[in-house]
Amino acid sequence: MSTLSRLPGAVLAAAFALGLAAPALAYDGTNCKEPGVCWEPKPGYPEKAKLAGSKYDPKHDPKQVAKQGDSIKAMEERNKKRADNFAKTGKFQYDVSKIAN
Template identity: 65%
Template sequence: MKIRIAAAAVLMTLAAGAHAYDGTNCKAAGDCWEPKPGYPAKVAGSKYDPKHDGKEIARQGDSIKQMEARNAKRVEQLNATGTFKYDVN
């Protein structure tokens, strides 16, 4: 009986750490992001705004489309022959 009480006490002590305060104020469960002091609440237009170049984003999108086309060719070749070949030009 003493062992069970001691085990329960140990488990309760360990479980208390799981409910410790982590210093965040959550708006909802899992939505706990807070800006650091001095960081603007709205990033757009501030010095932290990354100002992405539209051409660069379009170029990245084009390369993803090309990658997906190459992968489709690889899968097509795999289904036709039963062997995987990386270079399918």
């Protein structure tokens, strides 16, 4: 049970009135697309057309981007070996190096 739920009603109301209970959920900006969607870039942030080649361009290395996909493929191969071994033997072996090919 939270501390707020154990407080008497008058104390809880006073806490909310003073703003002690919870912070605001979203920035209430002046240029909101819709309520709660008020993200604005910092002053000086270029338009989308200017991003390529600027200091804001992320410049992702294709090798680094492919690492997660490669690790997921390797994980799926290990899991397939484990599942096939379990189907053959009826025992689960976590260590793939101990599974006979």
